[in-house]
Amino acid sequence: MDYDVIVCGGGPAGFGAAIGAARTGKKVLLLDKNSGPGGVAVYCGCPVFSGIRDFDAASRGGVAGEFAQAMEKDAFIVNNITMNSSEFAIGLTMTRMLKAAGVRMLFYATLHTVDVRNGRIRNITVSACGKNHTFTAETFVDATGDAVLARSAGAEILPYQVNETMTKTVLFRVTGVTDFDKPKLMELFPQLDFPFTYQDRFMGTIVGDGNDILLNLTAISGDALDAFELTRMDMELREQIPVVLKWMKEKLPGFENCRLSAAAPVIGVRSSCNIKGKEIITCADLDNNTPVSDPVACGGRSYGEHYVNCFSSPWRKSNSGTRAIPYGALLPEKIANLCVGGRCISIETKAVTAVRLMPVCMATGQAAGVAAALGIPEYSKLKAELQRQKCNI
Numbered sequence: 001m002d003y004d005v006i007v008c009g010g011g012p013a014g015f016g017a018a019i020g021a022a023r024t025g026k027k028v029l030l031l032d033k034n035s036g037p038g039g040v041a042v043y044c045g046c047p048v049f050s051g052i053r054d055f056d057a058a059s060r061g062g063v064a065g066e067f068a069q070a071m072e073k074d075a076f077i078v079n080n081i082t083m084n085s086s087e088f089a090i091g092l093t094m095t096r097m098l099k100a101a102g103v104r105m106l107f108y109a110t111l112h113t114v115d116v117r118n119g120r121i122r123n124i125t126v127s128a129c130g131k132n133h134t135f136t137a138e139t140f141v142d143a144t145g146d147a148v149l150a151r152s153a154g155a156e157i158l159p160y161q162v163n164e165t166m167t168k169t170v171l172f173r174v175t176g177v178t179d180f181d182k183p184k185l186m187e188l189f190p191q192l193d194f195p196f197t198y199q200d201r202f203m204g205t206i207v208g209d210g211n212d213i214l215l216n217l218t219a220i221s222g223d224a225l226d227a228f229e230l231t232r233m234d235m236e237l238r239e240q241i242p243v244v245l246k247w248m249k250e251k252l253p254g255f256e257n258c259r260l261s262a263a264a265p266v267i268g269v270r271s272s273c274n275i276k277g278k279e280i281i282t283c284a285d286l287d288n289n290t291p292v293s294d295p296v297a298c299g300g301r302s303y304g305e306h307y308v309n310c311f312s313s314p315w316r317k318s319n320s321g322t323r324a325i326p327y328g329a330l331l332p333e334k335i336a337n338l339c340v341g342g343r344c345i346s347i348e349t350k351a352v353t354a355v356r357l358m359p360v361c362m363a364t365g366q367a368a369g370v371a372a373a374l375g376i377p378e379y380s381k382l383k384a385e386l387q388r389q390k391c392n393i
Contacts (some may be wrong), residue, residue, distance in 0.1 A: 002027075002135075002136045002137065003027050003028060003029045003104075003135060003136070003137040003138075004021075004026035004027045004028065004137060004138050004139070004373065005018075005021040005026050005027070005028045005029075005137055005138070005139050005140070005141065005369065005372045005373050006028075006029045006031065006124065006135055006137040006139075006140050006141070007021065007028065007029070007030045007031065007140075007141040007143055007369060007372075008031050008032075008111060008124070008140065008141065008142055008143060008144055008148065008149045009031075009032060009039070009141075009142065009143035009144035009145060009148075009149075009342070010030055010031070010032030010034065010036070010037040010038070010039060010105070010107070010143075011032075011037070011038065011039020011040055011041070011143065011145060011342065011358075011361070012038075012039055012040070012041065012342070012358040012359075012361040012362045012365065013039075013143035013145070013341040013342030013343075013361040013362065013364060013365030013368070014030060014032065014037070014039070014141070014143030014144075014341070014342070014365060015030075015037050015038075015039075015063070015067075015094050015097075015098065015362060015365065016062070016063040016064065016143075016341065016361070016362035016363065016364075016365030016366035016369065017141045017143050017339075017341050017365040017366060017368050017369030017372070018030040018098060018101070018103045018369060019063050019097060019098060019101045019103065019366065019369070020062075020063060020365070020366035020367070020368075020369035020370040020373070020389060021141070021369035021370060021372055021373035022101040022102050022103045022369075022373075023101060023370075023389060024370060024373040024374060024385060026373040027104075028101075028102070028103045028104065028369075028373075029103075029104050029105075029106065029135060029137070030098065030103050030104070030105045030106070031105075031106050031107075031109045031111070031126055031135075032105075032106075032107050032109065033107075033108070033109060033110045033111075034107060034108075034266075035107050035108060036091045036094075036095055036107055037091060037094040037095055037098060037105070038087065038090050038091040038094055039145070040145075040268060040358065041087065041090045041358060042087045042090055042091045043087075043264070043265060043266045044171065044264050044266045044267070044268040044269075045087065045170075045171040045172070045173070045214070045262065045263070045264030045265070045266075045268070046171055046214070046264070046268060047084060047085045047086055047087050047089075047090050047207055047208075047214075048082055048083075048084050048205060048207065048214065049068070049082065049083040049084075049357075049358050049359055050081065050082050050357050050358070050359070051081070051082070051357050051358075051359045051360070052064070052068045052077075052082065052083035052359050053077065053080055053081055053082075053083075054068070054077060055068050055069050055071070055072040055075075055077075055083075056068075056069065057069040057390075058390070060359055060363075060392065061363075061390050061391050061392030062362070062363055062366050062386075062389055062390055062391035062392060063097075063362055063363075063365075063366045063389075064359045064362040064363055064366075065390070065392075066097070067093065067094070067097065067362065068083060070093050070096075070097060071083065071085055071089065071090070071093055074086070074089035074093070075089065076210065078205055078206060082205065084205060084206060084207045084214075085207070085208075086207065086208045086209070106126070106128065106133075108128050108129060109126040109127070109128040109133070110126060110127050110128070111124060111125075111126055111144075111148055111149060111152065112124075112125045112126055112127045112132060113125045113152070114149065114152040114153045116153050116154055116335070119334060119335060119336050120335065120336050120337045121137075121140050121149075121153050121335060121337055121338060122136065123135060123136040123137075124140070124149070138337065138375070139337045139338070139339070139372035139373070139375065139376060140337060140338050140339075140372065141338070141339050141340070141341060141365070141368045141369055141372050142275075142338060142339070142340045142341070142344070143340075143341045143342050143361075143365050143368070144342075144344070145269065145272070145342055145343055145344055146224065146225060146269070146272045146273060146344060147272075147273055147274070147275050147340065147344040149338070150275050150332055150335065150338060150340055150344070151273075153332075153335050153338060154334060154335070155275055155276070155332035155333070155334055155335050155338065156275070156276040156332070156333060156334060157273045157274060157275055157276060158273070158274045158275070158276050158280065158346070158348070158349065160273055160274070160349040161349070162221060162222065162223050163221060163307075163308045164313075164349045164350050165223075165224070165270070165271045165272055165273075165349060165352075166270040166271050166305070166306040166307070166308070166352070166353075167198065167219035167220060167221060167270065167306050167307070167308055168219070168220050168221070168222060168224060168233050168237070168267055168268060168269050168270070169216060169218050169219050169220075169237060169267070169268045169270075170218050170234065170237040170238055170240075170241065170263060170264050170267055170268065171214060171215065171216055171218075171263070171264045171268055172214075172215055172218070172241050172260060172262065172263040172264065173207065173208070173212045173213060173214045173215065173260075173261050173262050173263075174212065174213050174215065174245070174248075174255070174258040174259060174260055174261055175211055175212050175213075175258065175259060175261040176257045176258045176259050177213050177254050177255055177258050178254045178256075178257075179253070179254045180204075180206065180213060180254055181253075181254070182202070182204065182205070184253070185202045185204070185252060185253075186201065186202045188202075188252075188253070189201065189202035192251050192252075193251075194217075194247065195243050195244065195247050196217075196218075196219070196240060196243075196244075197309075198219050198308065198309055198310060199217055199219055199310075199311070200310045200311055201311040202217075203215070203216035203217060204216065204217070212261055212262075213258075215244070217240075217244050218237045218240040218241060218244065219237075219306075219308075220233045220236055220237055220240075221308035223272075224269040224272040225272050225273060230267065233267060234267045237267060238263065241260070241263060245258070245260060270306055270343075270352070270356060271343055271349065271352040271356060272344070273344060273349075274343075274344050274345065274346060274347050274348075274349060274352065275332050275340050275344060275345065275346050276332070276333055276346060277328055277329045277330065277331050277332055277333065277340070277345065277346025278328035278329075278331045278333060278346070279326045279327075279328030279329050279346060280329070280346050280347065280348065281299075281325070281326070281329050281345075281346065281347040281348065281351060281354070281355070282347075282348045282351065283303060283315065283317070283348055283350055283351045285323070285351075286300075286301045286302075286303060286317070286319055286323055286351055286354055287301075287317060287319060289301065289319075289321070289323055290323075292323070292324040292325070292326045293326070293379075294326050294327040294328065294379040294383075295324030295325065295326065295327075295393045296324075296325055296326070296327050296330065296363075296364065296367035296371075296382070296383075296386060296391075296393055297324070297325045297360065297363035297364045297366075297367050297391070297392070297393060298322045298323070298324055298325065298360070298363065298392055298393070299322065299323060299324075299325050299354045299355040299360050299364075300319075300322060300323070300353070300354045300355075300357070300360070301317075301319035301320065301321055301322065301323050301354060302316075302317060302318050302319050302320075302353060302354065303315075303316065303317060303319075303350060303351040303352070303353040303354050304316030304317060304350065304353060305353050306353075313350070315350050323354070324393065325345070325355060325360075325363075325364055325367075327367070327371070327379050327382065328346070329345045329346040329347060330345055330346070330364060330367060330368045330371065331346075331371075331376065332346075336376070337372075337376065338372075339368035339369075339371045339372045339376060340368060341361065341364040341365030341366070341367065341368035341369070342361040342364060342365055343355060343356040343361060345364055363391065363392070366386075366389070366391060367382070367386060367391065367393075370382060370385050370386055370389065
């Protein structure tokens with residue numbers, strides 16, 4: 001079956017890409033290996049959107065702003081900086097928005113093969129429910145987070161070191177916590193003898209209906225592009241959870257009677273690899289706030305968090321403000337009809353923190369989807385459509 005645009009990956013970036021593409025009037029197919037949209041927010045147990053500060057669509061702009069507005073009845077804002085909700089509400093809201101935009105969706109579908117001819121993707125084949133399905137499109141969007149489509153098509157990825165790709169984690173949540181005081185816990189935590197030496201910062205927040213505490217305390221290092229490594233990390237992370245639970249009951253005020261209420265079904269990967277695009281965002285660009293001539297979205301300027309030995313990496317910089325993300329960072333060099341959105345865009349590995357948060361992924365995804373729908377045009381045409389879709393570029 002033929003489409004104008006095929007989006008691989010249904011997380012925040014793919015969600016933004018599919019809606020952005022569909023709003024140009026194109027026929028769009030969204031594919032994901034999970035049972036629905038949401039990616040990290042739903043399947044990695046992280047219903048936390050850092051950077052969404054209110055429910056006003058205009059504050060974030062584009063699909064991210066519309067999503068925040070649609071979530072108002074099922075979410076709450078924590079400390080004026082983060083929108084928290086439940087996995088169910090996020091997945092349901094995304095599905096409804098995708099349907100309203102006219103996007104066709106196929107889930108339980110894993111990318112199998114990619115047919116590339118003369119530097120263009122001709123078609124892709126996915127495996128779903130024991131059958132292979134081949135789909136053809138004019139243009140494609142990789143929103144997989146791990147550049148799965150781009151790598152399968154022969155696109156080049158930037159060199160990286162595993163210890164620069166940030167820790168992996170299995171998020172879990174507990175109930176039965178009394179008097180949850182995050183500032184106090186953050187102050188106390190470094191003074192306590194946490195059982196895993198890599199973790200020197202308390203990370204937890206209220207989620208769901210407000211009675212659960214989501215904890216980001218497990219961590220491990222490894223190559224998320226190696227299936228055996230990913231399996232090892234997942235198993236070891238789950239073994240950490242009972243140890244952390246026992247420790248919290250003994251050491252953390254208010255956690256004396258806490259009990260496990262959920263653990264994420266899928267390991268959380270903060271970063272794995274990045275494509276080599278027509279433009280590469282570097283740490284120096286973020287430090288110097290280098291001007292961008294072809295902006296498509298806004299990212300942060302701070303980077304270097306979630307290091308493998310402790311929270312702050314040796315290269316961490318806490319730069320204030322935002323920096324525009326250039327169009328060229330979404331365009332792989334060798335594949336003419338492919339755009340990339342989300343955390344695997346063209347950026348130096350050490351700097352990925354600046355573009356990996358979910359609202360930013362929605363924005364780069366939307367830009368990639370619109371660009372794909374317009375045939376990967378000159379910047380002026382893309383800019384006009386992004387402005388029409390009320391994106392903050």
